[in-house]
Amino acid sequence: MKFALLIRSATGSTPLAFAREALAEGHQIIQIFFQGDGAHQANRLTSPPPAEGNRVAEWSRFAEESGVELVLCSTAGLRRGVREANLAPGFRISGVGQWLDAANRADRVLVFG
Amino acid sequence: MKKSYLFLQTKSPAEGGPEAFDLALTAAAFDHEVHLILAEDGVFWLRAGLPELVTEAVEQIAYERESLAERGLSAANQIGRDELAKLIAETDVVVTG
Numbered sequence: 004m005k006f007a008l009l010i011r012s013a014t015g016s017t018p019l020a021f022a023r024e025a026l027a028e029g030h031q032i033i034q035i036f037f038q039g040d041g042a043h044q045a046n047r048l049t050s051p052p053p054a055e056g057n058r059v060a061e062w063s064r065f066a067e068e069s070g071v072e073l074v075l076c077s078t079a080g081l082r083r084g085v086r087e088a089n090l091a092p093g094f095r096i097s098g099v100g101q102w103l104d105a106a107n108r109a110d111r112v113l114v115f116g
Numbered sequence: 117m118k119k120s121y122l123f124l125q126t127k128s129p130a131e132g133g134p135e136a137f138d139l140a141l142t143a144a145a146f147d148h149e150v151h152l153i154l155a156e157d158g159v160f161w162l163r164a165g166l167p168e169l170v171t172e173a174v175e176q177i178a179y180e181r182e183s184l185a186e187r188g189l190s191a192a193n194q195i196g197r198d199e200l201a202k203l204i205a206e207t208d209v210v211v212t213g
Contacts, residue, residue: 107119112211
């Protein structure tokens with residue numbers, strides 16, 4: 004099955020766990036789109052205490068390992084000070100039209116937020 | 117076949133802000149069938165007023181009847197919880213927020 008994921012929350016580990024599990028089960032993830040407060044997860048300057056784990060770094064690692072496209076909504080990023088200069092590796096910045104395109108192509112669209 | 121989209125806004129204007137409607141506006145701009153339903157604290161958009169861009173672009177906008185009643189509000193365009201469940205089942209893509 005082809006999934007498109009939409010992430011609208013700054014916190015939570017469920018989307019990443021879902022993405023890993025879906026790929027392990029042989030499904031395809033055509034895009035993970037970060038919109039609204041989800042934009043915080045693309046900020047490479049994020050540095051939480053080590054005990055909490057660094058979700059931004061985990062996303063970057065996931066992107067590198069899986070090749071799944073991580074897309075930051077440009078306006079959501081601008082509102083929250085996430086731009087090319089501090090964009091985490093593995094992410095790219097694009098518009099909401101990219102999300103719509105993925106949603107149209109996917110079998111299922113999942114929203115986390 | 118073009119997909120249909122349902123945007124279910126459950127956050128108040130204070131929590132959500134106009135950014136919540138960006139996706140709905142885009143889907144509407146590309147001529148998809150778009151429903152915008154305001155439920156739970158989302159019905160407070162009735163007081164704040166939806167952005168003009170949204171009311172112009174999205175054809176189907178309704179407030180959930182039970183959420184309105186729970187908050188002592190009333191709107192001209194209402195949808196009951198049962199009817200909403202049916203709409204969710206029939207729609208291709210449901211986006212909550």
